[in-house]
Amino acid sequence: MKRYKKIMTIAIVCIMTVVMVACAPTATTPKPDATSAPTKAPSAGDTPATPEVPGIEGFKPFGKRVHITVPVYDRSKEGYPAVDDNYWTRWIQSEFGDKYNIDVEYVAIPRNDVMVKYSMLIAADDTPTILMEYDYPKVAQWANDGAMRVIDLNEFAKVAPDYYGAMVENNQLGYTDINGETYFVLTERPYYNTTFTFATFVRMDWLRKVGYDHVPKSYAEYTDAIDKIMQAGLTDIPPLGKHLPSAAYVVNFGYRDFPVNEEEWIMHSSLGTASLPWEPTYKLLKRENAEYNKGYYSKEYDLETDDLQWKSDFINGKVYSYGGYMSANVDWLTSFYEKNPDAELAIASVYTGVEPGVMSAQIRADNPFGMIVGFSSLATDDELKAAWMLMEWMFQEENLFVLENGIEGVTYTMGPDGLPVVDGDYRGPEMLNHNMNIDMTCLIHASKKVGTIEQTIKALTPQGLPQDFTQALIDNYYELKEVADRGMAYSDPVFAVAIESESEYSATLLSLYKEYSAQLVKCAPEEFDALYKDLSQKYLDAGYQKIMDERLAAYKAGNTTKLPKN
Template identity: 35%
Template sequence: MSKKKWVPLFMASVMSVGLLAGCTGDPKENAGNSPSPGSSPTDYSKGFTETVNLDIPVYERAFEGWNVADNYYTRWVQKEFGDKHNIKVNYVPITRNNEVRDFQQLLAANKAPDIIFHYDMPQALAYYSEGVMQPLNHDEIAQYAPTYWKNMSKTIEQYGTVDGKKVFAFASRPNYNNFVNIIRKDWVEKVGMKVEDLTSLEKYNEMLVKWKQAGLGVAGGSLTRNVFNYSYAFRDWPIDPKYRALYSDLAVADFTTADTERWLRNLNYQYNNGLIDKEFYLRDDDNKIKAEFVAGKTGTYGFYMASNTDVFAAVLKNNPGAQFAVLPPGAGVPEGRKPQGRADWPFGLIMGINHKSSDKERAAVWMYLEWMSQPKNLFFLQNGVESQNYTLDSDGLPKKVADFKGESKLSQNNNKDYWALVTEIAEFSTPELTRKANLLNWSPAGYEPLAEQIVKNWDATSQYRTPDAMFTVVLKKVSEYKADLNALFQEQYLKVVLAPTDKFDAVYAEAKKKFLEAGYQEILDEKKKAIDAGQFR
């Protein structure tokens, strides 16, 4: 395993954070590789004789009144898991919208947690290519985490090897999703339309024009950065697998395609005609986007809906007559196209072990995943305390107590940022019970029809969701140019969107040229070579 200093190639966010120098010193002692198969390492499964510090990353989503590193549940984990194994569990906040920057800064300062994770393989491979993850031993995982290994071994064995090295472990990802775009139903009806009328992008834009004329408000908007799945609805269908492999990439924008041009042209139209938030480029985190919706300035808002979300109550406080509906999936799709989307890979969080973590710390990671994989522990993290946070219905499913404010209150996404290390969603004994439980978890009191519509839309569009290609080799050019291109994308896509309508073609042509010359052409060349060699699935 490489002991080299880790130096990020380049880091970019909305505000420049500059370059970070390599790190000096090493706060983690006894760092080393996973033991090789057949060796007889010390067995720590009964606990440690001296306290081991286990640093676990957790997303910081800026939920009001929620301390991700110190709350009822982190203290419960320490009592029920940490104290029993002589492990001090430390939670390291990672901001959801700037997670790569946060990990880069922590790695450079030698303060990164024992787990390095990301939801998308391109970035996970970027971490691997920088030498910040140590190789794994599957026998060791099975030894310390037999339940976790039983649940995830097939996925780990199929997807966790890169360049012949065992690198990644994963969380489970059942095929469900609770992301939703909400629209102000009362606004739609005030301009003489129905939500069901919004069957295409053209119909949606027609409605936005009517909103403007009626002085109601505009569509919500946000800065596009870091995750690049914006062009799916603008693509031809069916999509060619090699075309998808070449251009579908959450790590780098497909900025030069005809699909992106269609997306940009629509945004340019919406912006120049005053149909979207004029300062959408300043909305770079969820709180800012949500604030516009709550204030009644915007009529659409996308988020992961949970039973304890506060967004509906917050809107009603400012706008007592507000009504809400799920925006139909066709509303963002040009006429004649299909509601395409990105299908998830069959795993959730992608996890590697910090190359600075010791044998004891690595063992503690597997012990932690094993403990969290136990149904009773997972259930408690997902639901809280019976008769306080929830009651059980006739099927034995937990039903959240509305507006519970006690000490054991869950985070606004039902504590998912803790239990997402082992699964993306709560599951029960049958698919039917799981779906019913999902509806309970996703439905704020009085808004059950919205959760039901989420499920209906998910099922109706399933045939149009396709996963990105997964390359079986590291794409070095992606790692080399990703940060620079992400920064350039933010600059250039905004130039195109904000350009006068009659300048769109010229501004976009110049932007594409800059993007290709800044490394994107080299990425395309590298990808094409791998595609031609069949090095993708």
């Protein structure tokens, strides 16, 4: 960690120049009117002066007790402790909070209802000291609405030099501003262009029964396999799971032309608003319409608002595939093998959907950062500094190691390679929460990182299963890396100005996309094109055209990122 301090002095001198170049504001974009002034050095008195020695070596307890609130995702996982009050939240309080006279309170944020929960907290003047999300449009909305305060990265670097140094090393300073003001710090996302921590598992035993000795590597093979699975009666329900869209993200990367037109990418590629009128979404929905009419999906899939039924059907051996993020303990895989002890699973290929003229092996890379972290406009200077101190403290290797692995001999053992092996089955009071406490440690990075990529994957591989997926997950990483190395893995644009129309219309458009996409998937194939044209126009008129225009204007003014050059 100390290596980051070596670059801090130079970095602080040039930070404002870097940020201004990367994220220059436009003259026509108003600044949020509800944010506080840039952070100043804490005043003397009850608050200790900014330490002469940067970082933890200069930390001193506050003279008066300081209270901070920190969000943590609540995934409502059965058998797991409360996310806002458990052994590890109390460990942070005892090891960090009590030492520096800080009360650290965790606030549960339902994972499937993030924006609603935050909106309620903000409306009640109960905004958490730290606000964080993976999606840039969400944090941009909070900044634009005045829920976040402007910060001074020079002051942040004095309190949290290791954390700040990692931002410099990961080239993240260009993402800290919006509307010409600095709001954000960013966490690390290891191997961000491969999305390797997510894997889709398929019924390899079913594939063998219909003549396949490998997972499908094209859409022709895939549909052939699914058709044969249905014909063989290997399940008594539709073989594929599906539910109504629960978020604005449209999984249409593979359906895009490559290279994608940059202006189209700017106008349509977003986690904030679904891109119904874009050609790639047309191709995606057209394919899903054909699959629905072949009986691949439940006739009532649009009554499901999340994937709980899909997961249940997979656990009970009824559907072909299901996917999720990997960790030492994946409850749905454990439950699957309990119900289907003789089953064989495999990991789906990134090439499964490839069809000439329709879909290629393009993937959405994650952003080159994990959580985008901002701070409440209601936070005092003391509270802001205390939050920064927590982040720097968690960043230290010795503290992060404990939070991600627990207690040796209780929650983990050391393997012969000198790396920790987490006991995913442990259910005592010290048990780690979801994915090895990732919803706490996401304040540092988006996924656990251990040594080499192979060692990292080994640490994330589900334990205690009849099959060992370590090599399969490593192979999956390198298959994804092949795609990334061809330049066919990229993310969404990031805007240095708030897109006002997106804040205004995104909720309405998400509701319409749920309704319209279901109509398009379920209609007769011969009705699809006319219905798509009609619904796309209605969608444009409901606000999407304004979003497209505003995004394009920001791009032409130089206020967005651009596609990577291959």
